Amino acid sequence: MIKVLxxxxxxxxxxxxxGFVNSxxxxxxxxxxxxxxxALKAAAALSPxxxxxxxxxxxxxxxxxxxxxxxxxxxxxxxxxxAAREMETVxxxxxxxxxxxxxxxxxxxxxxxxxxxxxKTYQPLGQATDQELQQADVNRLFGLAGQQRRPLPKGCSAExxxxxxxxxxxxxxxxxxxxxAEKLGTSRVxxxxxxxxxxxxxxxxxxxxxxxxxRPERRYSWRT
Numbered sequence: 001m002i003k004v005l006x007x008x009x010x011x012x013x014x015x016x017x018x019g020f021v022n023s024x025x026x027x028x029x030x031x032x033x034x035x036x037x038x039a040l041k042a043a044a045a046l047s048p049x050x051x052x053x054x055x056x057x058x059x060x061x062x063x064x065x066x067x068x069x070x071x072x073x074x075x076x077x078x079x080x081x082x083a084a085r086e087m088e089t090v091x092x093x094x095x096x097x098x099x100x101x102x103x104x105x106x107x108x109x110x111x112x113x114x115x116x117x118x119x120k121t122y123q124p125l126g127q128a129t130d131q132e133l134q135q136a137d138v139n140r141l142f143g144l145a146g147q148q149r150r151p152l153p154k155g156c157s158a159e160x161x162x163x164x165x166x167x168x169x170x171x172x173x174x175x176x177x178x179x180x181a182e183k184l185g186t187s188r189v190x191x192x193x194x195x196x197x198x199x200x201x202x203x204x205x206x207x208x209x210x211x212x213x214x215r216p217e218r219r220y221s222w223r224t
Contacts, residue, residue, distance in 0.1 A: 005052070006032045007054055017081065035058055066098070171221070
């Protein structure tokens with residue numbers, strides 16, 4: 001469950017935003033703060049994963065508070081929700097490392113889209129620190145997931161790619177390039193090229209198997 005702290009000086013607005021968040025599967029509001037001082041105390045006590053931060057607060061500018069919050073909780077993610085539309089404000093927020101900037105007024109659907117994006121991209125990064133990322137994972141993080149799939153590597157055919165996809169999909173457990181090559185009747189190097197392409201396109205996931213001496217074995221499973 002993703003823990004959220006809502007920070008807004010308007011009591012009613014904060015209540016509405018908290019209701020929006022609590023209605024989203026996988027999210028729960030652990031606290032609400034109406035000032036910077038209360039926000040700092042809540043962040044330290046509640047250890048939220050994500051903060052919905054308004055910029056206009058009675059005792060401190062929200063962007064200044066952003067830096068203070070990071071001192072209290074270094075791994076904290078922040079989604080700014082504000083009526084502020086000045087270019088410099090948005091620029092400062094981006095430089096502060098926010099995950100998104102949502103301008104008031106907005107709809108429940110607008111916030112839902114940002115929360116879903118956060119759940120699929122930013123939040124998983126803080127879970128498995130030893131997991132290797134593929135370029136497609138990084139593309140998704142920077143909002144490039146919708147780009148058209150790149151062409152197949154030179155020497156690879158669409159027909160063989162379809163066979164490799166089926167092999168990975170039907171495998172009961174993560175499969176290696178060697179095992180894939182045996183099923184295809186081709187070389188391990190060739191099979192690995194297809195498998196790495198699928199991983200880079202975020203269609204397959206790379207699982208590292210540690211055994212004896214040397215590098216860990218790369219094994220591939222289909223992403224559901």
